[in-house]
Amino acid sequence: MTKLGVRSSVMESAVGFALGAVGGCILGATEDPVYRTLSLMTAAGPLKPVMEEARTVGPLGLGALMAATALTASMTSVVAGVILAAVVASVGVATRSCWAAHPHSVGLWASAGLAGAFGTTLSGATLGAQIEWIVQSYGMVGMLWALSVFTALKPLLRSLFMLLWKQTEGCCTLGSEVWTRQKETLQTSELQQRQRVTVQIEQRILALEGGGGICGEEQRTAWATERQEREELERRRMQSEEAEMEHRSLQDWINMALLKYVDFLAFSGIPMTVIAIVTSVFGLSGYGGHQSVFLVLLALVGIMALFLLKYSDFKFWMLVGCLGMFASFVVAMLTLHAGQEAVTAAARMRAAGQNPSRENITSRMDQQASLEALSAAFFGAKLCQLGLGATVGGGLVRRAAGEVKVTVGTALIAAGLLGGVQLLAPVLGEGGGAGALLGVVGVAGASVGGAAAAAGRSSSRLGALGTLGGLVMGALVFGRWHFVNIGLQLPVAFVFAMTNPL
Template identity: 70%
Template sequence: MAKTKLAARSPLTEAAVGFALGAVGGCIMGATEEPVDQTLLMMTAAETLKPLMEEVRTVGALGLGTLIGATALTTAMTSVVAGVILAAMVASVSVATRSCGASQRHSRGVWASAGLAGAFGSTLSGATLGVAVEWIVKNYGMVGLLWALSIFTILKPPVHFLLKLLWKQGEACRTLGSEALAREREQIEVTEFQQKQRVAVQIEQRILMLEQGGGTGGIDHKTTWATERRKREEIERKKMESEEAELDQRTVQDWINTMVVKHVDFLAFSGIPMTVVAIVTSSFGVLGYGGHQSVLIVLLVLVSVIAYLLLKSSDFKFWMLVGCMGMLATFVIAMLTLHAGQLVVTSAMKMEAAGQPQSRENIRTRMNHQSSLEALNAAFFVAKMCQLGLGAAVGGPLVRHAAGDVKVIAGAALVAGGLLAGVEGLAPALGEGGKAGALLGVVGAAGVSVGGASAVAGRWSSWPGTLGTIAGLVFGALVMGKWHIVNIGLQLPVAYVFAMTNPF
């Protein structure tokens, strides 16, 4: 589908419409701030942190940071891909079964059902993975999480092959849709042929009447020709609609196929770099070198080598970019986790210098607490940013490829709002991990709306429209986000960058 510019309006109108669309996307993004913060507060409570504090001794601060970071990012990425694939399946089936007579109304239904399925799939996947991670940590600790993450990463390439195979098998369903359009086209051609024959017979009859010296038929003849002309125009209209529907179906289906292939590749390979980093760092921690300076050097070298190899690839793909970003984010989380523990040591040294000695056990407990707290806070924030960015990477291309700016922005916002209310209502049943994962899915749905608004900002024909859209985004996010200026100030640029990226 070709990129389009929005219809030219007056600058004032563009600014007003842009502000309204931006405010919708900003409001739903801001609305997720408070529930996410409350969930994070629950996850960082003293009782919840106890299992993590004990595991710092097992895998070390660096190992804990990389494990939690890689797990959080894997959960975010997997839930987004699950939602996109489910949405693509619904859209593909709907487009394949569309007839030429149901263009506009059916088109709205296609995007609405696909968006609802995608948001629901992302939220459900996030909740499931969140519950699974919480259960593994409580029962098997960080070593169990390391094994689970490793096995999940190993299984993703076979799942990648299976998903591609199943998608190709699904082409049979799409062929049925093409056959339906072909039958309609044949029926139109038969009707057109019959109409031509009927007109030819009428012309022959009139010629015979003239040769025999009869009348021309007068009013009856004019009525007959007017009727035949209307039938001919109706046949031409149906033929044009059928051709447009077939072309639109082929274009949309090709775009859906490309999107699915890219996201399946993304699912299979994007988590490998950060998982490798987590495995290496955690292994050093298990061997008793979790806080040693040499591990930091090994970690830095490993991250640099993997990033260099991926970025220098001759066949650079979207999953490589996101994989490098996830790996670097995991590295930053590990550094923050280690730094939090070192701050406790520095504080204890200052207190001892001031004549307030601290026991070694007390210092170690505080170190473990601060490291666990920082690991959870950093990992959850990065996962939220990842989810928002990946959602924007879906919403931006949808708007740019003429899926409809209002449909994408307002539809995604409504779905995200409904899911947010549902998650809040089901919070007791989901548990802390399930609620956290589900909220990440909701953030992804909100990211679709924000990404759509960001794409709209770049499609106006005048600067007032662009500035109005940006102002609406910022205003809506700050008002609904209770003026969390730092968080929102970081999230909006990330959403914009991903929305302007074309991974397809």
């Protein structure tokens, strides 16, 4: 390798390190707020209504239901932000009001990014507050009904949205009208230019027939002027055609992304909701902790996973649906195990000569199961938000939106939203604050996804390593060196950033 090549690789590595550090820092900055929010949610007061329902649906049902609810809320908030961003971008491309010259301008992506970030955070806060109200008012059985109804309604809402989107597509025709007017203007100019040339040729023919000279200086100047005008018109026509193709390509990509994410919202939550319904029904029947339920649940997970993975037209929502189903299964197992640990601890106390009452053992089991269900479900929702946000950020970078725009822009938006959520925490409440904070994690995930995609697009291995090094270092430093959490989150973000949902 030449010195110039080494220098360029080192420079690319330095720039990549800085870019990765930006994404890592905003991810690490969410660690402490998330930890404080989880501590508030697992305190005695907020945990009490969950503990009261632990006996109703059983430990397996409680874990699966909490996981399915948290993951459904996370997916819904991210997709709501994506849909809002896509609508804003689609209207912007169609109207071409602020970025008529270039569809990849800062104005287009900044407007779409702000809309998506606010949409994700606001929908997360709304869903979090609604979940908190349902659990406190109607218990986990009410949450089961709400989750079931919402899952059943989503395919119908998808059909309604598709119908409305097709109807509104015809209203956003201003962009097409602009291109039509430009074509008409260029065609008129070309026609006028051809008419002038025709007139000049006719005049020259008449002059030759009348015995005039072959070509004077005035005539040569006129011909040179016409040639320049013809070349200018040709250049403008080619620029107009290229710009039109670029705009149409971008509009088609936005429409495709919108429809794919609507499909994702409609169908991805079905597998994990089925798991939650089955385990909750066993819990309501009195078999919430029985070993046979574990076998039935394991068989159900395997059958649904096999069906989805063997489907010939494998889609992104199927992948996330499988991951959500397995996450619900894992959280259910952790919840059951937490309750069994309380029984084991009671057996040790009896062996040591102590005699805890049955009520104390049962209360301890319910507390441990509820604590594990809430903690694991919240962490799973955070990973879901982070992964889906990384998918969006990685997709934008691959679409050539710009690594710096995506990574730095979303990091700045996430930082502003993080400060706003912490400032409004007393107003949002525990559920609303938790949902809004998870929305901010999704926005931070877009920044991490942009940095990860930039590492994948690096022209040298040194540049990729520099970007990944900055990502890891920034996340660890600002995340207070939480090696386990960061070590779990970054691989998820990187894998999702490399995934193409379209």
